[in-house]
Amino acid sequence: MLAFLRCRTPPRWVEAAVADLDTLLLDHASLELKAAQNAQALIYRYGAREWRGGTRLPDEFRSRLVNRLSRLAREELRHFEKVVALIEGRGRRFTAIPASRYASGLHELASRGEPAALVDALIIGAVIEARSCERFFSLVEQPGRLDEELESFYSSLLAAEARHFEGYLALARSAAAVSIEDRIDSVLAKDAELVAAADSELRFLSGPPRLPRDARGERGARRRP
Numbered sequence: 001m002l003a004f005l006r007c008r009t010p011p012r013w014v015e016a017a018v019a020d021l022d023t024l025l026l027d028h029a030s031l032e033l034k035a036a037q038n039a040q041a042l043i044y045r046y047g048a049r050e051w052r053g054g055t056r057l058p059d060e061f062r063s064r065l066v067n068r069l070s071r072l073a074r075e076e077l078r079h080f081e082k083v084v085a086l087i088e089g090r091g092r093r094f095t096a097i098p099a100s101r102y103a104s105g106l107h108e109l110a111s112r113g114e115p116a117a118l119v120d121a122l123i124i125g126a127v128i129e130a131r132s133c134e135r136f137f138s139l140v141e142q143p144g145r146l147d148e149e150l151e152s153f154y155s156s157l158l159a160a161e162a163r164h165f166e167g168y169l170a171l172a173r174s175a176a177a178v179s180i181e182d183r184i185d186s187v188l189a190k191d192a193e194l195v196a197a198a199d200s201e202l203r204f205l206s207g208p209p210r211l212p213r214d215a216r217g218e219r220g221a222r223r224r225p
Contacts, residue, residue: 001133001162006192009138012208013195018145020202025087026097027204031132032080034103035164038125039073046118053114061174068167075160082153089149100203103128105194109187119180120187122172126165127187131195131205133161 002008017024046052047066050059084094106127110120136154139146146154172180198210 001130001165002137004130004165004188005127005134006188007196009135009195010208013202013206014138014145016202016209017139017204021146021150022087022090022092023097023202024204025083025090026092026095027099027202029080029083029087029094030096030099031204032076032083034099035128036073036076036080039069039076042121042125043069043073052118055114061171064174065171068171072164072167075164079157079160086150086153097203098201100199100201100206102131102194102203102205106187106190109190115175115177119172119176120183122168122175123180123184123187126168126172127184127191128205129161129165129168131191133158133165135204136161 043066046057047062047069050056050062087094106124110124111117136157140151140155140158143151145151169184172184195205195207197207199206199208200210202209
């Protein structure tokens with residue numbers, strides 16, 4: 001999974017996430033819920049219909065998509081429930097917060113016509129799962145950075161996120177009639193751009209939080225001779 005992505009998460013994002021776990025958990029819960037909803041939407045759009053955009057979808061592919069994504073959706077909902085429990089255990093209540101620009105930025109690359117739209121949706125799903133897995137790893141690769149409960153939970157999610165990434169990518173490759181490596185490269189390049197660029201607010205899939213103007217000025221002043 002690390003070899004698949006173009007870059008690692010910036011250390012400044014990890015520092016900000018560890019310093020604001022309340023926000024991190026709220027956004028993480030929302031992402032698990034959205035991941036389940038996205039899988040269900042793909043089942044309805046492509047698994048429940050023989051034809052899509054004038055293209056006949058093979059029965060074997062439709063069956064594989066339904067079975068794989070229904071399992072994924074159930075697992076994402078279980079993760080959502082566990083994150084909500086962690087939030088409540090910390091004396092907070094789950095509430096939706098504005099999303100980062102990450103997912104919408106990737107979806108800007110998606111094709112409109114079929115079957116390219118299906119392939120792109122699956123590629124984007126794979127990249128989001130791969131980046132989520134890498135974020136969990138970035139948070140737990142140095143033991144003791146998180147409290148024991150959260151470290152154990154995020155470590156336990158690594159295998160599931162890697163499995164979801166592999167499942168989406170396998171579906172994308174089987175849905176395409178030609179090589180999709182160029183499309184994968186385009187989405188990976190956008191992923192790298194989005195996670196490296198500073199964002200105004202911390203989110204689970206955001207770039208590192210933008211430094212206040214005075215802090216940037218102080219750093220620049222210290223570098224001058």
